Amino acid sequence: xxxxxxxxxxxxxxxxxxxxxxxxxxxxxxxxxxxxxxxxxxxxxxxxxxxxxxxxxxxxxxxxxxxxxxxxxxxxxxxxxxxxxxxxxxxxxxxxxxxxxxxxxxxxxxxxxxxxxxxxxxxxxxxxxxxxxxxxxxxxxxxxxxxxxxxxxxxxxxxxxxxxxxxxxxxxxxxxxxxxxxxxxxxxxxxxxxxxxxxxxxxxxxxxxxxxxxxxxxxxxxxxxxxxxxxxxxxxxxxxxxxxxxxxxxxxxxxxxxxxxxxxxxxxxxxxxxxxxxxxxxxxxxxxxxxxxxxxxxxxxxxxxxxxxxxxxxxxxxxxxxxxxxxxxxxxxxxxxxxxxxxxxxxxxxxxxxxxxxxxxxxxxxxxxxxxxxxxxxxxxxxxxxxxxxxxxxxxxxxxxxxxxxxxxxxxxxx
Amino acid sequence: xxxxxxxxxxxxxxxxxxxxxxxxxxxxxxxxxxxxxxxxxxxxxxxxxxxxxxxxxxxxxxxxxxxxxxxxxxxxxxxxxxxxxxxxxxxxxxxxxxxxxxxxxxxxxxxxxxxxxxxxxxxxxxxxxxxxxxxxxxxxxxxxxxxxxxxxxxxxxxxxxxxxxxxxxxxxxxxxxxxxxxxxxxxxxxxxxxxxxxxxxxxxxxxxxxxxxxxxxxxxxxxxxxxxxxxxxxxxxxxxxxxxxxxxxxxxxxxxxxxxxxxxxxxxxxxxxxxxxxxxxxxxxxxxxxxxxxxxxxxxxxxxxxxxxxxxxxxxxxxxxxxxxxxxxxxxxxxxxxxxxxxxxxxxxxxxxxxxxxxxxxxxxxx
Numbered sequence: 206x207x208x209x210x211x212x213x214x215x216x217x218x219x220x221x222x223x224x225x226x227x228x229x230x231x232x233x234x235x236x237x238x239x240x241x242x243x244x245x246x247x248x249x250x251x252x253x254x255x256x257x258x259x260x261x262x263x264x265x266x267x268x269x270x271x272x273x274x275x276x277x278x279x280x281x282x283x284x285x286x287x288x289x290x291x292x293x294x295x296x297x298x299x300x301x302x303x304x305x306x307x308x309x310x311x312x313x314x315x316x317x318x319x320x321x322x323x324x325x326x327x328x329x330x331x332x333x334x335x336x337x338x339x340x341x342x343x344x345x346x347x348x349x350x351x352x353x354x355x356x357x358x359x360x361x362x363x364x365x366x367x368x369x370x371x372x373x374x375x376x377x378x379x380x381x382x383x384x385x386x387x388x389x390x391x392x393x394x395x396x397x398x399x400x401x402x403x404x405x406x407x408x409x410x411x412x413x414x415x416x417x418x419x420x421x422x423x424x425x426x427x428x429x430x431x432x433x434x435x436x437x438x439x440x441x442x443x444x445x446x447x448x449x450x451x452x453x454x455x456x457x458x459x460x461x462x463x464x465x466x467x468x469x470x471x472x473x474x475x476x477x478x479x480x481x482x483x484x485x486x487x488x489x490x491x492x493x494x495x496x497x498x499x500x501x502x503x504x505x506x507x508x509x510x511x512x513x514x515x516x517x518x519x520x521x522x523x524x525x526x527x528x529x530x531x532x533x534x535x536x537x538x539x540x541x542x543x544x545x546x547x548x549x550x551x552x553x554x555x556x557x558x559x560x561x562x563x564x565x566x567x568x569x570x571x572x573x574x575x576x577x578x579x580x581x582x583x584x585x586x587x588x589x590x591x592x593x594x595x596x597x598x599x600x601x602x603x604x605x606x607x608x609x610x611x612x613x614x615x616x617x618x619x620x
Numbered sequence: 621x622x623x624x625x626x627x628x629x630x631x632x633x634x635x636x637x638x639x640x641x642x643x644x645x646x647x648x649x650x651x652x653x654x655x656x657x658x659x660x661x662x663x664x665x666x667x668x669x670x671x672x673x674x675x676x677x678x679x680x681x682x683x684x685x686x687x688x689x690x691x692x693x694x695x696x697x698x699x700x701x702x703x704x705x706x707x708x709x710x711x712x713x714x715x716x717x718x719x720x721x722x723x724x725x726x727x728x729x730x731x732x733x734x735x736x737x738x739x740x741x742x743x744x745x746x747x748x749x750x751x752x753x754x755x756x757x758x759x760x761x762x763x764x765x766x767x768x769x770x771x772x773x774x775x776x777x778x779x780x781x782x783x784x785x786x787x788x789x790x791x792x793x794x795x796x797x798x799x800x801x802x803x804x805x806x807x808x809x810x811x812x813x814x815x816x817x818x819x820x821x822x823x824x825x826x827x828x829x830x831x832x833x834x835x836x837x838x839x840x841x842x843x844x845x846x847x848x849x850x851x852x853x854x855x856x857x858x859x860x861x862x863x864x865x866x867x868x869x870x871x872x873x874x875x876x877x878x879x880x881x882x883x884x885x886x887x888x889x890x891x892x893x894x895x896x897x898x899x900x901x902x903x904x905x906x907x908x909x910x911x912x913x914x915x916x917x918x919x920x921x922x923x924x925x926x927x928x929x930x931x932x933x934x935x936x937x938x939x940x941x942x943x944x945x946x947x948x949x950x951x952x953x954x955x956x957x958x959x960x961x962x963x964x965x966x967x968x969x970x971x972x973x974x975x976x977x978x979x980x981x982x983x984x985x986x987x
Contacts, residue, residue: 274745277747278745278746278747278750278751279750279751279754280750374628374630375630378630378652378968381651381652444743444744444745445743445816447743448969453637453638453740453741453742453743453972454638454743454968454969454972455968456636456637520745521745521747522744522747522810523743523744523814523816524739524742524743524744524811524814524816524817524820525742525743525744525816525820525969526743526816526819526820527820527967527969527970528652528967528969529967530819530820607658608646608658608660
């Protein structure tokens with residue numbers, strides 16, 4: 206099964222021509238070298254494009270956030286560097302690269318230096334599998350979705366490594382929260398996509414896009430969409446789940462000791478992840494690059510922009526949840542909800558298979574919408590947050606020594 | 621095998637984005653839970669009380685600006701009221717109205733910052749903060765119109781105010797009073813019923829009326845605990861006994877109540893300003909007093925309801941041009957004394973929010 210539109214437009218034709226013609230050109234260039242050499246070279250070039258294009262587009266993504274967030278907050282936003290402040294990202298990058306790169310004395314140097322890379326690499330590995338237009342995918346894996354889910358969970362290790370190796374108490378708090386929260390949200394993140402996979406019958410992203418040619422998946426999978434977007438905003442550390450960074454509590458948490466471009470790489474990774482997840486949401490729930498008249502990648506860009514605006518909107522309005530509330534929300538609300546979604550979708554897919562229908566029937570959409578509303582209302586009634594109970598003081602812990610006495614003790618010890 | 625754990629001590633502050641200045645909390649944590657807390661003060665100590673002993677009575681007004689720099693006019697008022705009590709004089713009628721308008725404008729400005737930074741601490745990023753600053757900006761413009769300064773006004777004088785209101789002031793003030801109720805509605809619509817805000821604040825750090833009284837707290841923090849104590853009602857100064865307003869009282873004394881009390885006080889302050897604008901008489905704005913005031917020997921304690929609580933000045937005079945001793949009862953400092961009782965047993969995130977809900981100003985805490 207291959208995704209092809211009826212009439213490939215100029216971009217698709219160009220992409221279709223690009224792969225063989227480039228490989229042939231390389232083969233000619235190399236003279237009488239072996240075939241595999243040309244294909245490896247081509248893979249390297251393609252990899253270069255797919256890694257660097259997102260890296261270059263991420264500053265634009267950050268610019269959109271800063272501009273839209275500024276509008277939400279009655280500000281102007283960046284407007285000094287370049288037209289409409291568009292080059293602000295470049296200026297920031299130059300500033301970060303020329304800044305002194307501090308490594309704390311007490312840090313675990315190797316892990317400390319490795320953590321930013323560990324955070325950034327998995328994020329960029331997501332971009333090759335996403336279909337940007339018909340056949341415009343660098344690696345159209347048949348297990349694409351599984352690959353994305355597994356590769357993005359590596360970021361958690363990097364965040365924990367950064368927090369732990371910094372040898373800073375705030376960073377440790379951030380790392381602690383990362384381990385607790387990000388792993389909890391991996392489960393609803395993966396479960397919410399099961400419905401999509403069941404309906405499409407595959408994990409290949411290009412085929413998932415193709416199954417949405419009559420109806421975007423959001424209409425068939427309202428619960429899946431809500432759970433996925435919530436889990437994604439937790440994975441991206443955005444409000445109301447920005448516990449790891451929690452500016453007002455942890456002064457940016459796990460990367461508090463990072464400066465210069467290492468900090469910049471963390472930020473780049475975070476926004477590249479936001480970009481990747483926005484692409485993924487557009488691909489999985491909003492029929493990806495499909496759309497009338499305009500070429501596929503333009504449609505994808507429009508959808509990504511609107512999804513990103515929703516994320517910015519959420520960030521601009523919501524306060525932050527506390528750590529126990531965040532965990533309870535995942536385990537008591539999102540996980541049961543997404544499990545029920547899997548059940549409902551499985552029943553529907555079974556009906557489709559038994560009846561021998563070729564396509565997933567559209568009239569399941571209103572049914573699913575009703576089920577979603579009913580389930581969410583029932584769940585929110587069941588999952589009522591009771592007021593916080595105060596933890597009783599454990600007596601074995603003892604109490605704090607006042608700062609004056611601590612100073613006296615230190616002085617007497619020095620004597 | 622149980623994993624061996626040990627509590628850690630974290631220094632939150634002196635420079636931390638949520639300590640509203642330079643305040644330090646040594647907190648002992650068991651995971652995220654607070655076991656013990658010790659506040660450490662004094663990073664912004666400027667020796668205001670000692671400096672006042674070397675200044676004339678008029679010069680001290682400039683020192684009071686630097687206490688709670690978000691509500692300088694209220695500080696001016698508290699000091700001026702105390703000196704007038706010492707002298708046994710009363711300011712002219714019109715001056716009193718101007719002072720009340722200014723003090724209430726300051727209450728609005730201070731509460732706006734208090735609410736904004738409280739919501740910022742809650743993690744609502746900068747949106748409510750920027751909205752509240754937009755309104756505060758208008759108040760600062762009004763103050764600039766009156767005395768030329770935007771933060772350190774030094775507008776009030778012993779026996780009146782430094783100058784009469786400029787002609788364009790009343791129109792601008794009316795404009796502000798017409799706009800502001802809609803803004804308060806906007807804040808309420810944005811956040812009052814927000815599920816996350818309620819779950820973060822309701823039932824958190826409940827301060828019982830008894831604890832609040834025992835710690836001699838004052839201001840919105842005390843009133844949120846259900847104690848009806850507002851100096852504007854219980855010991856009226858200036859013209860507050862002629863004005864019609866209500867004092868919002870909380871029911872449970874949790875963080876959410878402190879938030880609601882401040883929101884309601886914005887409305888009540890506006891009500892007071894509207895009445896003052898309506899009733900303002902024409903006349904003198906300043907008593908004729910000598911440039912170097914020499915109060916008779918003796919002492920006096922004057923207090924006003926500043927935005928953060930009871931702000932009092934205890935002045936001891938030995939008959940010279942400078943006070944023998946000046947003691948400032950700073951509400952922020954005393955409100956902080958209940959911090960440990962309020963936060964121990966809760967989590968790190970709650971500590972930040974509770975500290976924000978007390979709404980302290982470090983300029984006043986350290987003096």
